[in-house]
Amino acid sequence: MVVLAAVVFTFLAVGGPLFLVLAERKISAWIQARVGPKHVGPHGLLQTVADTLKLLYKENIVPHRADVVLFSVAPILVAVAALLDFVVIPFAPGWVVRDLNVGILYFAAVSSLTVIGILTGGWASNNKYSLLGGLRSAAQMVSYELPLGFSLLVVATLTGTLSTVRIVEAQPYPAVAYPCVVVAALVFLVAATAEANRIPFDLPEAEAELVAGYFSEYTPMRFALFQLGEYGSLLASSALFTTLFLGGWKGPFAFPGLGPVGNGLVWFLGKTYAVVFFLMWVRWTYPRFRIDQLLNISWKLLLPVSMVNLLVAGLLVVGIR
């Protein structure tokens, strides 16, 4: 029974990123004054499905002297880490896979598993540029996990719990806490973009510079799994942002005839995809940062700001008591 639910859920969790790939192509097209995929299926909706089916038929090339075992394990690790993120996301009242007591800590922990997949993948390709891309990506992701953690901590301080469901129920935050929450939300967005290796932070996979970086040697399906990991992590971060800062499945008004679960689901998915749209908008609008600028932003700007923000939030909680 549990296994069946897990299979269904994984299908849905995989379907999300597939939809995101299409959304990315359409959004980038509109921003660039063109149309994007429109032939396959109504309005091009089946494009990603067609692409995935095509990838199943392409030849799998393992580079000369690459480490075959690690070469195959790395993308699976990245994909699984992204999928496991969804275990603690509450999609609707009562609709969470498992409301872990240490919800947001679990999310941070599982997100940190992707770094090993990327390092291994970069090394296992036996290609200098893949290795360099993997190392840079790991250094970047690891540097941004700290501000991400501090944003989560601000929310945990204000609500007094680590469980995602209880955090949703505790919103909206008291008005006096809003400056802290806004700062934490902004830091979270920046850090989540960097964690997903997206522009403006995608130097490790910059097309013009490192030729797709740590996954340049990966042909079809393994490449697709890395992409699944990247988009899945983006979707999971957006979903977490919605849960922590936008009120999760709560909405100002109820749609008639949907019931509490359907209602919650509509609001939750609407907000999450709005965040995803915003992040994609940013991606196609800004140039990318250099590696030293990127790391400076994390360690010299976001980290001190988050630490001070956390102390202010703590002061507020003690004061409100």
Added chain:
Amino acid sequence: MPLDWAYVAVFALVGAGMAALPLGIVWLLAPRSAYPQKRIPYESGIVPFGEAWSQFHVRYYLFGLAFLLFDIEVIYIYPWAVVLRELGGFAFVEMLIFLGVLGVGLAYAWKKGALEWV
């Protein structure tokens, strides 16, 4: 409570299985015509030279180390965040001292150039 994590384990296994499934399908379906030229590592079309590793700088290690130490600090803050509302001002001062000491560490690292990339 272990049951919660059993769910996580089941999801991890199912997820890994679903990730490995397309790889299996590809192994069955895809054409295989490997010849040596195809397997050369990609370097924008030129013949690759040198080994696949080079002497990387100590800066990667320093960033990883700084991350590790601050991560350890962060895990102390998680329980503090949960109990702050019931323990009040005293707990806040304790955390202030804790973060202050680590802020000194961050300032030291900054000053000594450990956070520079070049």
Added chain:
Amino acid sequence: MNAEALAFYALAAMVLVGGGLVVQSRNLVHAAVSLVPTLLGVAGLYVLLHAEFVTAIQILIYVGAITVLILFVILLTEGATGLRVRQRNEQVPLALLVCGGLAVLLLGVLVRVPWGPAAGPLPPYNPGAVGRSFLMPYVLAFEVTSLVILASLVGAIVIARREE
């Protein structure tokens, strides 16, 4: 054999097999990556002890930070070239003697200690309980920890910068 015992044996097997691979792998990168199942197995064992906060921390720190650091170090040095590291040297008989002695000692202890059934319910290890414990009774240890972390940071920077 209930579910908990089954989970214990599976996790213990994961830890032991992973640990074995770490120790005797001839390729350093394989050894480092084998740390991942080992440490995840240990995290699972913490779950069986109802210590889910420690589980999450184990994954976050050990797998997410320490293994990454070890991989950085291996990739920075010559170990990553795939040089085969010699796994056996001339001291095998002495090693067998020492390990055998240790095994006899441990087995002797295991057999002689009267292990009772589980000594009552486990204390709560959730974040709230942990927080209360180190903010009230163990506050000094908590503050000293921050000094230890500071010392490690300063020491590592001094050593690393000296090589430049």
